[in-house]
Amino acid sequence: GGIITQTPKFLIGQEGQKLTLKCQQNFNHDTMYWYRQDSGKGLRLIYYSITENDLQKGDLSEGYDASREKKSSFSLTVTSAQKNEMAVFLCASSITGQSNERLFFGHGTKLSVL
Amino acid sequence: GDSVTQTEGLVTLTEGLPVMLNCTYQTIYSNPFLFWYVHYLNESPRLLLKSSTDNKRTEHQGFHATLHKSSSSFHLQKSSAQLSDSALYYCALRNVNTGNYKYVFGAGTRLKVIA
Structure with missing residues (x-):
């Protein structure tokens, strides 16, 4: 089996700061995703990537950048942290286009902005 | 675009009673895959059930769901x-x-779920 590792687990930032979250997977999956988890709003897609160096915007991409320089890694940057922002960011990967496709998730990065 | 609507908020049940969590969807496509993911505290979300077959019951870990395309x-x-x-x-x-x-x-x- 494989694993998705997100770093850091907890991230505390200052208002206006640029913050980077990292995600590594060893499933050898093509597609990777970044979701934001907020209570009562579900999982909202920020960015996804279907292959190395590919980037696709999700519904919540404003205020974020992403990078997929290697197949195994997908990073997300909060371009300017908002004061009092609190959220959990979940990274996921999947095999796509097959009958057994599904998402595998990391444990998340919890962001708090002071 | 596609959308999914679930039973809202918090459902509190007494142990031993039946569970029913609603999910309806909207899509223009005729063959969607539907999934249930479960997220336990301090763990990562994981797949519970999935289906793309109309009117076929899918079961896992005591839970079950049936995709009904007629009612989405x-x-x-x-x-x-x-x-x-x-x-x-x-x-x-x-x-x-x-x-x-x-x-x-x-x-x-x-x-x-409460005792």
């Missing part, structure tokens, strides 16, 4: 709730073979 529904059920079922449950949709790799999630339903 994929409700999650269990005959008897256990304390360990307390978690956040997400219904999700994906349209394969459309060139769209997005999974669309509902807002999530938090299930709390």
Whole structure:
């Protein structure tokens, strides 16, 4: 089996700061995703990537950048942290286009902005 | 675009009672995959059930769901709730073979089972 590792687990930032979250997977999956988890709003897609160096915007991409320089890694940057922002960011990967496709998730990065 | 609607907010049940978490969806495509993911505290979300077959019951770990395309529904059920079922449950949709790799999630339903 494989694993998705997100770093850091907890991230505390200052208002206006640029913050980077990292995600590594060893499933050898093509597609990777970044979701934001907020209570009562579900999982909202920020960015996804279907292959190395590919980037696709999700519904919540404003205020974020992403990078997929290697197949195994997908990073997300909060371009300017908002004061009092609190959220959990979940990274996921999947095999796509097959009958057994599904998402595998990391444990998340919890962001708090002071 | 695609959308998923779930039972809202918090569902509190007494142990032993049946579980029913509602999920309905909207999509223009005729062959969606529907998923239920479960997110336990301090763990990562994981797949509970999935289906793309109309009117076929899918079961896993005591839970079951049936995709009904006629009503665009994929409700999650269990005959008897256990304390360990307390978690956040997400219904999700994906349209394969459309060139769209997005999974669309509902807002999530938090299930709390009490003794």
